[in-house]
Amino acid sequence: MKLVSRKVPKTLEEETVSLLPEDPEDMWHAYNLILPGDIIHAHAIRKVVSTSSTGSTASERVHTELAIKVKSTFFDPVISALRVSGTVAAENPHVTLGSHHTLDLDVNRAFTLIKPDGWDSIAKAALQESLADDKNGAMAAVVMQEGMANICLITQFRTVLKVRVESVIPKKRDLASDQDAGMRRFFEKTLSTLVRTMDFSESRPLLLASPGFVATDFKKYIATQGRDKADKILTAVAKQATVVHANSGHVHSLNEILKSPEVLAKMKDMKFAREAQYVDQFFDMLKLDDGRAWYGASAVEKAVSDGAVGPGGGVLLVNNSLFRSEDLGVRKKYVALVEKVRSDGGEARVLSSDHESGQRLSMLGDIAAILNYPMLDLDDDGEEEDAEDEDIEDRNAREQQDMMDSVI
Amino acid sequence: MSRHRIVHTFNPDDIVSEFDGEDYGEEEDELSPEDRVAMTNGTAEVRMALGSESSKVTTEQIQESLWHYYYDLDKTVTYLMKTYIAPPPKPVAKKAPEGIGADHGRPAFGDSLGYDMGPMPPTSHFPVIQRPKVSHSRFFDDMPWLNVPQDRLTVFIQPDRPRGGLLGGGEGPPKMSKLQALAAARKKKNEEKKEQDKALQTEKGIASLSINDSTQKENRKPPLSSLAKRQKTTDQSTLQPHSQPSAPTNRRDHQSTGQNESSVDAADGLDRGHADSPVNPPTKPDEYVALIQTVAPSAFAQTLFGSAPDALGSHRPDVYAMPHTSSSSFFAQAFAEPSPDDIVLAAQAKAGKKTTAAPKAAKKSQKDKVTPEGEVAKGVSGLEINDAPPPKSKGLDVLKEFQNSANKRSISFVVVGHVDAGKSTLMGRLLLELKFVEKHTIDRYRKQAEKSGKQSFALAWVMDQRSEERDRGVTIDIATNHFETDKTSFTILDAPGHRDFVPNMIAGASQADFAILVIDADTGAYEKGLKGQTREHILLLRSLGVQRLIIGVNKLDVIRWKKERFEEISEYIGGFLSGLGFQGKNVTFIPISGLNGDNLVKRTEDEAASWYTGPTLIEALESSEPSAARALKKPFRMAISEVFRSQLGTTTIAGRIDSGSIQIGDLVLVEPSGEEAYIKSIMVDSDVQDWAVAGQSVSIALTNIDPIHIRVGDMLCHKTQPINCSDTFVLKAMAFAHLMPMPVDLHRGRLHAAGQIQSITSTLDKSTGAIVKKKPRIVQPGDVARVVVKLASKAPLESGQRVVIRSGGETIAAGLLE
16 A cells, blocks of 8 residues: 555644555455545446436446545455445535445556544554555465365455365275365366456465375376476466475364465465464463453453553463454443553454464453463353353354455 | 587687687587586486486486576476377387388278288388288188188179379278268268168079178168168277277286286376387287288289178178277267267257157167167157156055164264374274275375385375375365175265374365364374373364364374373363363273274384273274264255265265255255256165265265256255255354454355454353353453354355364364254
8 A cells, every 4th residue: 555645734624534445355445444434535336326307317437536534344354345424514516415435446547545533543554554655476275075165365465265166075985086186177177266256467475284195196186287287377376385284174174284384484474474373372361261351341451450461471462353443432342452451561463363373362352361470260250150141142242244345 | 418518510610700609619519617507407408307207318318408498497398298208109100110100100001901001112202111021821811712702703793902092003091081981981971871671682683692691690680770870889809909009907907917906096107108018019919910910902902903892791890990089089879879968958858858758869879779669668758768858656654664774874084183193094094804895905104105205194085085195195075985794884074183284184074974083192203292282172073063073182002002191181181081071981092003903993012002901093983973873854964075976876975964864866956056956876885775874974975966056065854845045044162272353264065255244243252152242342261252254155054063163274263053
C-alpha cells in the first residue's frame, strides 16, 4: 500500500489519509484499517435515475467520488475483495445525502480514510504495517493426505485456503493397479488445481506437507511431469518444493508445518513464524498450570488491571479480529488493554486472526496472557461465569460471521 | 555426430584460426575441459533423470543429444525419452518382422486381404509387403471354381466392386478412411440383405431339392430386423483373433503359462517385463499357413468371380477390419451391448412406467438370440426381476434366521504393534500355514522381492498389495483377509504400525472383536516400540473398547528363544495392561516367530523353545470370544470403511455392522449426505446372503444412489431410524495429554474429521463421575473431563459411540459421546 497524502484539511478537524492499494494483500490491510464509523472517500459507480419534465425517466451509470460513513465492511479472503457499505456523508451532484451506498474498493484506485474518533495506537500500528514495503513472496503450501489436498497461500499477514481437492482413492479391496491409478488421478487433479490457483511464473516457495509418503510422491510426480512435458515452470516448482512432515492433511496442521525446522530456516523473519512462537510459548505455560497463563477476556482483563502483565515476562496476545469489532466500546476496551500493558512495561502482541496461530488463539477467546507472577482463581467468580457464557455466545456469533467471512 | 564429422573432413588443422572452426575441431577430437566436465555431469544427471530407463540408451546417445541441446537437461531427457525409450509406434513398426508390419501400417487389410496383394502391380501407392512364397494350389484353395455348391451355380450375383477408391482401377482396394470403410460396410450389408432375400425366394422355388442343405438353413434363420446387428457382431468376433496377433492378453497366455494364475501382483510384475520385450513376437510359419487357408478372396478375385457365396461365405469377413481393431485396447464387442446410457435410460423408463418397460426389454433380449415368443416373455419377466429398482424384500425375521442358521461364528481381529514388529509377515505366514495362500504364490513373491532386495518381505506381500507398500516395505492401509478354522471364520484386519498411519489403525481396531499385539522381542526394537506405537496402540485398543488381547512376542528365534526375555516382556506389558484395566484372563502371551512360523499353527521344533507349553496362536484365536455381546436389536448402524465397484453392483460398500440387522430390499440412508438407497445384495465374508446382523463384516451392493454421495467414514442406517448429524458434540473424555481449547482431529473408524475443542465444561471424578471443577482452564493428562467438540462439518455421530481425539500426531484423548 502506498501513502498518497496525509494532511489535515482546513475544512475538517481530523487527519485525512489517502492510500493506494497496490496488490490484493493490501485489501486485507484496508479491511483492518476501515472500521464502522469511519468516513471513506473513494471512487464509486452509481446508477442515477433522472426524471425529465415530461415525467419519463432515464437512468445512467455515473462515475463519481463518494464519501460514505462506514456501517459495515465485508472481506472475501479468497479473492481479496473488500466491500464497504454505509451512508453517503458528503454532498454530491448525483447522490443525495444519507442514501445508502456500497463501495467496492479496487486495487490501484486510491481512497481516503478519515477517522472522526481519531487514530488510536492499534490503528496507527495497522497503518504502519500496511505501509511496510517488504513484499517478499507469499508462500504456497499444499497440505495433503491420501485423497485430500488443501492448497493454501501463506502471506505475511494471513493464511488463505484457496482450494480443497478431494478425490476418492480405492482402498485395498481393489486391484493394486486401480489404486495406483487412483493416486495418479489424485496427483493430476491436485497439480492442475495448484497450477491454476497459484501463479508460479515467478519463483515462489512451495511447501508440500503430508503424513506418510504422499508429499514426497507428489513432489516426484511434479518433477516427472515437468520432465515429460519439458515444462520449465513445473521443473522449477519441483525444485523449489520443500517436503515437510505433517500429522494430518487438514488445514490446522499448517501450525506444525510452519514450526518445522525446514520452514523456519527459510522464513524465520516472516510474521507468522514469530506469531506461532508466541502462541506455542503460551500453550507451554498453560500446560504447566502454575497460574501464570490465562485466557479469556474476563480473566485477562483482571490480570491486566492487576498489573500482572508487566515487565519480566508478561505477554499479552490479542487477535486483531477484536479490533475489527463493530461495537466501538468493545474496540476501545481492548485498545485500552493493550495500551495499559505497554505502559506497564509488558509486551503486547497483536496476532493476525487469519493465520493458523491466530486461529488457535481465537479458540481461546481471542485473547490470552502470560503473567509475570502467578495469580490463582481468576475465573472463580460466580458472576464472571455468566459474563463468560455471554462471552462464549458472543464469540460463537462472531465465529459464525467469521465462517462466512473466511473459509478457514 | 554427423555434423561434426562433416567438419572433420574439412581438416580442422587447416582452419584452426577461423572463427569457430577451432571450437569445432577441438570438440570433435577432444572436448575442452569445461565441456568435458559439463558432459560427464550432464550424462550422469540425464541417467539419474531417466532412472530405470537409462539402461536403454547408450552413453554416446546421451552425449550426442546433450551436445545437440547444448547441455539443456530437460530437452535432452525429453528427446531421449521420445527417441529411444518410448518412441512413437512408427519406428517400431519398421523394425518389426515383415508380414506383421501390415498391422501397423494398414491393419484394415493386413488380415483379410493383405496376403493377396503380392501379385498386385507395384504401382500401388502403399508400401507393398514382401511375403514368403506359398504354393499356388493352396492359394486358390477356396476359389469359387474349386468348391461351388450345386445349388449356387444358377444364381447370378452382381460382382462386388471395391469401394471408395479415389484412383479407381485395378490396384486392389485403396486405403479407405474410417468413414468410407463404415459406409462401405453398411452398403455391403444392405446388399447382402438383398442377396439373402433373393436367396430366400429362390430357395422357396427349389425347396424340395435343398431342404437338407445346411448352408441354406443358416441363411434363412435371421429375421431382417436383427440381421444387421448380428452380422456385425459375428463378423467382428471372427475377425478379432486374426486382427490381434499381438494383443497383450494373447501374449501373456503364450509366455506365462507357468504363472497363469490371474493374481494382480503377478500381472503387475509381468507388465513391466513385457514393456521391455519387443512389441511383436514373430509369427511362427505354421501359424502363417493356417492363416492363409482361411483368407478371403482378394478384391481382385471378387471382381472377377463375384463374392462367392459358397459354404465358407457366410463366415467370411466381408467387412474390412477398421484400423483401430489391431490396437490392443480395441474391444470388438464394445458396441454390441447397449451403451451405459441406453441401460440407464431403459432403467429410468422402467422405473417411471412399468408398462413401457416390457417391449424395450424384449427388444434388448432379441438382440442376441431369436427365441420363440413365449421364451422372450419369460426372459423379459426374468429381466424385470433383476433390474427393478427397489429390490423385493423377502420380509425375513432376520433375528430368527440368525438364530436358526448353523453358521460358524464369525470373528474379526486386528493385528497391531510398532512399525516393523512383523505384523504383516506374521499374518502372511499364518495364511500360508492354514493353506489359505498357495505356496507358489509365496515363492513368486519371494522371487519378486529378491529383485528389489527385500527378500524378507515376501510373506508380508500377502497382505501388502499396494505397489507403494511393497516398494517401501511398510503397511500403509488396513488389509482385510479371511480364513476359516473348523469352528470359526476369521476376518484379519492387518493394521499399519507407522505413526503416520495411526488413523488407519483406528479404522481397523474399531471393526475388531479382539486384537493381536505383535511385539518385536529383539534387543532395542522392543524398547523402541514401547516408546512408540506399541504403547499408543494399546491405549487406542483400550479406548475403542477392545478387551481381549493376544500378545505375540515375535522374532524370538533371533534371540535364541531366551525365556528370560519373554518373561521380562510379559511382565512389563502385563503390568501396563492391567494398569489400563485389561483383565488378566483376557490377555495371553505367546512366544512366536512370524518369519519361520513357530507356534502359529504348529508348535516350534526348536529345542531352545521347549520351555513353552501354552497354546499356539491359532489355539488362542479359537478360544477367543467376541469381547462384547452384539447389539442385534438396536437400530441398524454400519460405518462405511470402503466404497468400491464389484461384481455385486456398481456401488458396493464394505464395513462391519455395528448394531442391528439388515436384509435385501431394505431402504437405507447414507449419512451425512442423507441420500436414500436400496440394498440389492449382501455378501458376508465371501458368501452371498439375504441378510446380515451386527458383528459381521459385509459387502453391500446399493442401488438408486450415486456413489458421489458416499464417502468412506459415512454411516449407513435405516430410513426409519436415522442417525443424527451434527457438528457439536459433548463427550466424556479421558485425557492422555493436556486438553485445552485447541484444534483436534476426531476419529471414529474411518471417519477422520477436523475440529476443535470448543470448551471444557468440567473435570470429573474418575470413579464416581461427580464434577470436580467447573470450567477448568486446562485438563491434565490422566483426568476425565466433559468437553465440547465442534467439528468443521457435520458428521454422523450419536451417543454411546467411542471416539478418539488426536492432535499433532498423538492420541490426546479417548471419549464416549454423550
